[in-house]
Amino acid sequence: MDNTKQVTVLVGTGSIGQAIIRRVSAGKHIVLADSNIENAKRAAITLEDAGFNCSTIRCDLGLKDDILQLVEFANTKGEVCHVVNAAGVSPSQASVAEILRVDLYGTSVLLEEFGRVIAQGGSGVIISSQSGHRLPALPQEQNEALATTPVEELLNLPFLKEINDTLKAYQYSKRCNVLRVMYEATRWGLRRATINSISPGIIITPLANDELRGPRKDGYLKMIAGMPARRAGTPDEVGDLAAFLMSSRGRFISGADFLIDGGCTASYWYGDLQYLKATH
Numbered sequence: 001m002d003n004t005k006q007v008t009v010l011v012g013t014g015s016i017g018q019a020i021i022r023r024v025s026a027g028k029h030i031v032l033a034d035s036n037i038e039n040a041k042r043a044a045i046t047l048e049d050a051g052f053n054c055s056t057i058r059c060d061l062g063l064k065d066d067i068l069q070l071v072e073f074a075n076t077k078g079e080v081c082h083v084v085n086a087a088g089v090s091p092s093q094a095s096v097a098e099i100l101r102v103d104l105y106g107t108s109v110l111l112e113e114f115g116r117v118i119a120q121g122g123s124g125v126i127i128s129s130q131s132g133h134r135l136p137a138l139p140q141e142q143n144e145a146l147a148t149t150p151v152e153e154l155l156n157l158p159f160l161k162e163i164n165d166t167l168k169a170y171q172y173s174k175r176c177n178v179l180r181v182m183y184e185a186t187r188w189g190l191r192r193a194t195i196n197s198i199s200p201g202i203i204i205t206p207l208a209n210d211e212l213r214g215p216r217k218d219g220y221l222k223m224i225a226g227m228p229a230r231r232a233g234t235p236d237e238v239g240d241l242a243a244f245l246m247s248s249r250g251r252f253i254s255g256a257d258f259l260i261d262g263g264c265t266a267s268y269w270y271g272d273l274q275y276l277k278a279t280h
Contacts, residue, residue, distance in 0.1 A: 005078035005079055006027070006028040006029070006078055006079055006081045006119075007028060007029050007030075007031060007074050007077045007078040007079060007080045007081065007082075008021055008024060008025045008028050008029070008030050008031070008080075008081065008082040008083075008084070009030075009031045009033065009070070009074050009080055009082070009083045009084065009114070010030065010031070010032050010033065010043075010084045010086065011033045011034070011059060011061060011070070011083075011084070011085045011086065011087045011110065012033075012034060012061070012085065012086035012087025012088065012127070013032050013033075013034045013039050013040050013042075013043035013086075014039070014086060014205060014206075014207075015203075015205040015206065015235040016086050016127060016200065016203060016205065016235045016238050016239070017043075017084055017086030017087075017127070018043055018046070018047070018235070019235035019236050019238060019239030020084050020086070020125065020238065020239045020242040020243065021047070021082075021084055022047070022050070022052070022239065023239050023240070023242070023243035024082050024084075024242075024243055024246050024247075025052055025082070026052075028053075028081070028082075029053050029054070029055070029077045029078055030044075030047060030052055030053065030054045030055075031054075031055055031056075031057065031070070031073065031074045031077060032044055032047075032054055032055070032056045032057070033056070033057050033058070033059035033070050033087075034056075034058065034059065034087070035058065035059065035060045035061065035087070036058075037056060037057075037058040040056040040057070040058070041056055043056075044056050055073075055077065057069070057070055057073050059087075060102075060106075061085070061087045061088070061102050061103075061106035061107065061110065062098070062101040062102035062105060062106040063106070064109050064151075067106070067109050067110050067113050068113060071113050071114060071116075071117055074117075075117060079119045080114065080117055080118055080119055080122065081118075081119045081121075081122040081123070082122060082123055082124065082246055083110075083114045083118065083122075083123075083124035083125075084124065084125050084127075084242070085107060085110055085124075085125070085126045085127060086127040087102070087106075088102060088103045088107075088127070088173075089102050089103060090170065090207075091166040091167045091169070091170045092166075094166065095166065096163055096164060096165070096166055096169040099166060099169040099170050099173055100155055100160060100163070100169055100172075100173060101155070103170065103173035103174070103177070104154065104155075104160075104169075104172065104173035104176045104177075105151065105154050105155055107126060107173075107176075107177050107180065108151045108154060108176065108180050109151050111124075111126065111180055111181065111184040111195065112151055112184065112187075115184050115187050115188050115191075115193075115195070118188060118191055118193045119191070119193070120191050120192050120193070121191075121192050121193065122188075122191070122193040122194075123193060123194045123195070123245065123246040123250070124188070124193070124194070124195040124196075124246075125195075125196055125197070125198055125242045125245060125246060126177055126181055126195070126196070126197040126198070127197070127198055127200065127238075128174045128177040128178055128197045128198065128199045128257065129170070129174045129199055129200065130199050130200065130201040130259060130261040130264055130265050131167075131170055131171050131174050132171055132173075132174030132175040132177065132178055132199060133199060133259060133265045133268075134171055134265070134268060134276075135171045135172065135175050138175065142159055143179055145157055145159075146172075146175065146176040146179045146180070147176075147179040147180060147182060147183040148183055154176075160172065174199070177197055178197050178199070178257040181195055181196060181197040181255060181256075181257065182255040182256075184255075185254045185255030186255070188254065189254060194245070194246075194250065194251065194253060194254035195254060195255070196245050196250075196253060196254060196255070196256050196257070196258065197256075197257045197258070198238060198241060198242060198245075198257070198258050198260060199257055199258065199259045199260070199261065200233065200238050200260050200261060201227070201232075201233060201259070201260065201261025201262055201264040201265070202220065202223065202224060202232040202233065202261070202262070202264065203232065203233045203234065203235060203237075203238060204232050204233070204234055204235070205235060208220075208232065223264065223273060223276070224262075226267055226271070226272035226273045227261070227262045227263050227264040227267050227271075227272075227273065228262060228263030228266065228267060228271070229262030229263055229264075230262075231262065232262070233260060233261070233262055237260065238260055241258060241260055245258070
């Protein structure tokens, strides 16, 4: 492929997404998509000041029409060789319905639609969350349903309709992301493309810093102290992992999920953070 016609797409233009896209976009055109176009424009200024070429578009991840417009827009810029989805809403930001619409349904639509156009030999990364690893093992029929149900039927799954807690909605959404990546890897593979998910733990971003200064800071600090790493992570560490997965060295890796959480999940299940099970 001609480098001048290669395109990388970032959905969700926060710190983690930018850290990834900087590592895989030299010589390529970056399409920055965000539900808040001002966020995308600010990211474009930062990236253009660092030598990247960018364009921006508003995209609500939870709207299929927006995703289809994003795919069409990206295709006008060249051949889409990398896709990074770092968009989503958190349990403290949104309702159950909104979390399922954006994080579960929207991500599933994005995987399917970009899987139709990804360049031969391309790659993608979905940012999930350690939270998806805090659900116990699901019945196999639920795994199958989350992985393979046609996207327009996903939100009608009976066990999703029973969720009335935002944290549970988030956990199911992130588990769905991982399962959907496995399912879509078989389809992306028809184009010799790879798709994986990354499940970060506590990563220092502006939002995380707000939490660490806010009313829930003591809980966060206790969690950090109880994990093996004894510290939070950085967007650059997630970026390094994603860059490897999307590089020539990661070509044998597809349909996989990678926890990058300083051992927080290990401690949640078997270590000093088991007390969190009572609240999660």
